[in-house]
Amino acid sequence: MSANSMKDAILQVEHLSMKFGGLVAIGDLSFQAKRGEITALIGPNGAGKTTVFNCITGFYKPSEGMITLNGADGSSFLLERLPNHEIPARAKVARTFQNIRLFSGMTLLENLLVAQHNKLMKASGYTILGLFGIGGYRRASAESVELAKHWLEKADLVDRADDPAGDLPYGAQRRLEIARAMCTGPELLCLDEPAAGLNPKESAALNSLLMDIKSSTSILLIEHDMSVVMQISDHVVVLEYGRKISDGSPQSVRTDPRVIAAYLGVDDEEVETVLTEVGDEDVIEQLDIGPDSAHGPGTSSSYLAGPVSDTIGHSEGERVTVSKGASKAAQFDARVSAAPRKPTERATAKPAGKSPTSKPRGGRK
Amino acid sequence: MAVSVSSERDTVASPVQRAFREALYAGAISLGLFILFIGLKTDQNISNQLILAQRWGLLITVVVLTMLGRFFYIAYGQPFMANQKIADVATGLLPASVASRFFQLPAFIVAVVLAVILVAFSSALPALVGPDLAGYLQFLRALAVIYALACVIFYFRAFIHANFTKLGIAALVLYPILVVVVLSVYAWSIMGGLQGSLKWVDNYGIQILIYVMLAWGLNIVVGLAGLLDLGYVAFYAVGAYAYALLGSHYGLSFWILLPAAGAMAAFWGVLLGFPVLRLRGDYLAIVTLAFGEIIRLVLINWRDVTNGSAGVSGIPKVTFFGLMTFNSSDPNYIGKVLDIAQSSAYYKIFLYYLILALALLTAFVTTRLRRMPVGRAWEALREDEIACRSLGINTTTTKLTAFATGAMFGGFAGAFFAARQGFVSPESFVFLESAIILAIVVLGGMGSLVGIAVAALVMIGGTEALRELDFLKSIFGKDFTPELYRMLLFGMAMVIVMLWKPRGFVGSREPTAFLRERKAVSSSFTKEGHG
Incomplete structure (x- = not known):
C-alpha cells in the first residue's frame, strides 16, 4: 500500500474477523474508505454488514484484525483498542442505527444538544464552573444551539425544533438521527440503512442531505435501497456471509456476476439468462425488490439468519466461514470452474466490454 | 332518555334489564369475595378456645348493598352521565363541564356560611347536640372548608397554574407564620399559638x-x-x-x-x-x-x-x-x-x-x-x-x-x-x-419537581391527617381504632391515583432548551429507563 493511498484513506479495515462462539460473522475482511467519498457496504441479509459497523464504532470488540482511522490532522487511531464512547469523542466517528435510536422523550433541539455533550462538558468546567455561572458556558451553550439550528435547517426540521423526537414521522426521524450524529462533529459518518422504510420523496431528500454532508465529512453507509447506493456512492463493498465478494465502483460492482449470484441466487434455471442481461435495468429492478428490502425485526443480529449449523466444523486449515451450500457467490464460483466456459465468458465479457446499456441509473462518473 | 343514548347494547337490552343482570353478577362476585372475609370470623370464647363466629346478616347486608349500588349505577347513573355528556357537547361546555357543574356559586355560599356557623359554635356544639352528632358536624365542617377552598382554587385555576412555583414557595415560606398567627388568634395568646403550632x-x-x-x-x-x-x-x-x-x-x-x-x-x-x-x-x-x-x-x-x-x-x-x-x-x-x-x-x-x-x-x-x-x-x-x-x-x-x-x-x-x-x-x-x-417519586411523575412535591404532600401529609379520624368512632363504635386503617386507606388512595394517572401527577416533561417556544413533552414519548 503506497503512502499516498494511506493518506487518502480515512478508514482502513484490515483482516477484520468477528466470531460469536463457533459462528464466524465476519471472516478476514479488508477494505478502505477514502476521505471525502461515500463508501457503501452492501450485501444480502445476514451478510455481516451491521457487525462490521458495530466493530468500527466499538460496540463489538473484533476477534482479529485492525481498524485504523486517519484523522484530517494527521492523527490516527486504532479503533478496536478505543473504548466505545471514545470512538465518537476522540476518533470522531459517528453512527446511526438501523432501528432508529432517538431520545424520543426529548425535543429535537435537546437531541442535538446531547450530541454536543463533550464539547459542552469542557466549556462548563465539567459542570462545576457552569453550576456557579463561571466561565464560558453561557457562550458555548449559545453556540451549541446555533450548531443545532444549522443542522436542523439542513435536515429541514427547524419548524419542529421544540417537538418531542418521538412525535416525528419516520422519515424525519431518520434525518434527525443523521443531524444528531453530525452534531458530534465527525470526520467519518457511519449510516446503517438510512433509507430503510422511506418513501421515494423522503429518499430523494435523504440523498441530497447526504450529498451535502459529503462535502465536509466522509460517509460509510449500509444500504439495501440500490437507487440510493447507485446514485450517491463512490465506492461499493459487497459482503456475503462475512466475506468480501466484490469491491469497486458502483458500475463495476453491479455487473459483477458474483454479486448478482449473491443477490439472486444461482439455483434458478434462468441464471444464465440473468447473467447475460447484467447491467440492464431489469436486473437492477430485481435487485431492488430482492429479499433484502423486507428486513425483519431485530435485524441487527442478522448474522443469526445465516445457516448456523453449516458454519461449525469447517475450520480446519484456513478459515471457512460457511459451507459451500450457503454462499451463493461460492456456488457461482464452483459452477464456473465445473461448467463449460461458455456462460461465464458471456457473463464476464459484459462488464469488461463496458456495455452501453450498463448505466441507466448510476449516472455519476 | 334511553333512546337518546342508543349504543349497541341498548338495542339488545334496556338499561333496567341490563342493570338487573349486572346486579346479579355483582352480587355473585361480592358473595364469593366476602363469604370468608365477612361471613365467618374466628374469635376466642371465654375459655380462650378458638371459635368460628357466623355473621350472615352482615354478609347479606354487604351483598345487597353492592347489588343495589350496581343496579342504580347501570340503570340510572350511566344513562344520566351519557346524557350530560351529550348536553355538554351541544352547549360547548365539554372540557370543564364536570368541574364547573360541581363548583357553583350558591353551593360555595352555602359551604362558607355553614363553615362559619360551625366554627363560631364549635365549643358549644357537644353540649347542644350531644358528642356523637358533634363529631359528624366537625366532619361536615371540614368538608365545607375543603369545598370552599377548592371553589376558590377552581376560580383562580388559570392564575395558579401559571404561577404555581412562585405561589408554592410563597405559601411554604409563610406557612409557619400563618399557623402561629391563626392559632394565636384562636387561643387569644401568642404563647398558646406557639405551643399549638408545634404539631x-x-x-x-x-x-x-x-x-x-x-x-x-x-x-x-x-x-x-x-x-x-x-x-x-x-x-x-x-x-x-x-x-x-x-x-x-x-x-x-x-x-x-x-x-x-x-x-x-x-x-x-x-x-x-x-x-x-x-x-x-x-x-x-x-x-x-x-x-x-x-x-x-x-x-x-x-x-x-x-x-x-x-x-x-x-x-x-x-x-x-x-x-x-x-x-x-x-x-x-x-x-x-x-x-x-x-x-x-x-x-x-x-x-x-x-x-x-x-x-x-x-x-x-x-x-x-x-x-x-x-x-x-x-x-x-x-x-x-x-x-x-x-x-x-x-x-x-x-x-x-x-x-x-x-x-x-x-x-x-x-x-x-x-x-x-x-x-x-x-x-x-x-x-x-x-x-x-x-412511591413519592413515581406518584409525582418521574422527573417533575412540582409533581413530586405534591405527591409528598399527599402521601406524608395524608398519612398524618388520617390519624385524626376520630369521628369514625361514632360510626363503627367505641372500640374502633381509625389509626390502624390509615395504611389501608393510603394504599387504596395510591391504587386509585395510579389508575387515574399512570405516569404520576405531572406526567409531562419540561424541555431544558427551546428554540421558539417551550412546549411540555407528553408522557407518551418519555421513557422510564431500563435501570
Missing part, C-alpha cells in the same frame, strides 16, 4: 419537607437518569450517622458537618455505583436493595461505633449559625438574646426554615443541572443508553455522577434528620422508607 410545623411541615427533599434527591437517580434505586435510604442513613457520630463525639457544628455528611453519602453513592454499573432494570434494583440492607445491618452490628440497635442519642441541636442556640440552659439561648419568652416552638420553626432552604437548594441544583450537559446526558441515558455511547457520552461517569448527586442530597437530609430528632437508630432506615420515597 403543624413539626409533624406536618418538617416531616413533609424531609420527604420532599429525599424524593427530589432520588428523582435525580430514578426520574432523570432512569436508574431504579431501591436502597436510597442507605444514603439517608449515612448522612444521619455521619452527623450523629461526628457531632456527638467531636462536638463539631452542624454547619461543618452538613457538607461533610453530603460528601460522605456521595462517596458511598459512587462506591455503590461501581459494582452496579453493568446491571440494568430488575438486577440493578435488587443490588441497590441489598446495599440498603447492608448499611442497615452494619449499623445494627457495629456496636462499638454505632451503639447497635440502641442507636445514638444526645445529638447536638443545630445552632442559629453559631450566634444563638436553642438550649434554654445556654447563656446565648435565643429567648435570652432576643429577650422573649421561652418556647420550644422557636427551634421547630427554625428547623422548618432550614429544611425548606435545603429542599429549595435541591430543587435549584436539579433545575440548574438539567440545563447543563450532565443533566441532559442523564435524561438521554434514561431514553437510550446505546445511543448515548454512540454520541461519545461516557455512560460510566454519567451514571456515577447521578448516583453521587442523588446520594449527596440524601446525606444532607440525613444530617438534618439526625439534628431534628436528636436520636438516630437503625429503625429509621428500613426498606419501607426507601419504598415510600420511591
